[in-house]
Amino acid sequence: MDRLIALCGVLGGAVLIVFRVYDRADEVPLWAVVAPLLVMAGLELVRRTRPVLTVSLGGLAFAAGVFAGSLLATTIMYTDLLYAAVLYGSHRMSRVLHLTGGSTVLVLSALAWWKSGTAAGLLIVVVASLVFLAPVWTGELVRKHRQEAESERLRAEQTALLSEMDRREAVVAERARMARELHDVVANHLSAIAIHATGAQSVARRRQLPADDPLVEVLAVIRENSVQGLAEMRRMIGLLRDSGGGEADASYAAPDLAAVDALLAKARAAGQDVGLEFELTEHGEHRDVPVPVGLAAYRIVQESLTNALKHAGPGLVRLRLEFEPERLRIAVDSPYRGGAGRELPGARAGLVGMSERAGLLGGSFEAGPRDGYWSVRAVLPCGRGSEAGA
Known part of the structure; x- marks a missing residue:
């Protein structure tokens, strides 16, 4: 100029x-x-x-x-x-x-x-x-x-900074409140379940029940799941409370598809008494997926198997994982037991959670009865965009 x-x-x-x-x-x-x-x-x-x-x-x-x-x-x-x-x-x-x-x-x-x-x-x-x-x-x-x-520009930047600080403080306060609620309500219930299951096992041992007795096996599954759920709940509480910008809890490792075999083993043990069998098939080259995709896939499989144990009729539950270059497909088919029944607390909340997990990654989810089976279908993108967005 x-x-x-x-x-x-x-x-x-x-x-x-x-x-x-x-x-x-x-x-x-x-x-x-x-x-x-x-x-x-x-x-x-x-x-x-x-x-x-x-x-x-x-x-x-x-x-x-x-x-x-x-x-x-x-x-x-x-x-x-x-x-x-x-x-x-x-x-x-x-x-x-x-x-x-x-x-x-x-x-x-x-x-x-x-x-x-x-x-x-x-x-x-x-x-x-x-x-x-x-x-x-x-x-x-x-x-x-x-x-x-x-x-005015500096004042606007200062206002935006103060607003961001207020927002972060609100998030910190909300996470602390959630941690308190989880600790005071859910964790206490899980602790009570684990304590009662341990006491029941002690009674079974005093009565000298054999290890392969169905009652002993069920008590062992209840105690194992409650203890594991309690440990994961405590890790999650620690993660929620670590909201001040510090290092995250190193003991908390997000589960992924590598833990699906453990889920199936627990589901088989829990499904023996109700006549359920579980089968896993994989298609495509098994490869590592982004951490958010692996976590979402694990939770979808976990919720699907839990729903099968709650609501499915006797038969074979088929879990299929299809690894494609740009996406991961999850399919779960369980015997459909129609008719009106007593809904458990939190009914259909799991379906909403699975749909939200898929939607946050830019994928799709659908569930419903189909040809005598309750079918769950989820498609999760595995590209860089899904990882960055998550």
Whole structure:
């Protein structure tokens, strides 16, 4: 921008010189008009970085131009130097230019009035004010607007920062509340189940029941699941409470598809008494999937097997995992037991949770009766986009 202003000033001055549009064109040598013009154009190049230098040398060049030939291009560039000095210089520079500009206007108008009368004095007041004061006032006005805009921007950033801090504090408080609820309600119930199951096992041992007795096996499954659920619940509580920006609980490892075999083993042990069998088939090349996808797949399989144990009729539960280059397909088919039955607490909440897990990853989920089976179908994308989004 500074180079463009300098170039326009030189070209404009050249046009005026060619057509001899300046005072005493027949008396003043050409170099006396060109020199102030070139000096002023050179000062335009450093008007932002050297305001004191540009105003000082510019004032001398302007005075020389006035006495030589009063070239309009030189005067206009000098007013731009005054404007830039106020806009980019210090507050002290602005005060100095206001003082010197007003003094110059007063001195010149007084001299003109003394020598040529009131009309000449008024004319000099108007012209000198346009040259020495108008650029200074304009620069000061623009500078104030810029400072106000910068203050508003900083205030907006500060407000956004405070809002973000409030949001984080709200999240921290909510996570702490959830941790308390999980600890006080769910974890206590799981602890009670584990304690009662252990006591029942002790009673069974005192009665000398054999290890393969169905009652002993059921008690062992109840105790094992309750203890494992309690341990995972405690890890989850620790993860929720670690919401202050510190390191996460290293003991908590998110489950993935590698733990599906353990899920099936537990499901087979729990399903013996109700006539359920479980089968796993895998298609495609088994490979590692992103952590969020592996966790979502594990939870979907876990919830599907749990629903089968709760609601399915006797028969074979088929679990199928299809590994494709860009997605993972999960299919669970369990014998469908129709008819109205007593719904357990939290009925259909698991279906909603599975659907939400698939939706958050950009996948799809559907579940419902089909050809005598309760079918669960989930498709989870395995690309980088799903991992970043999760």
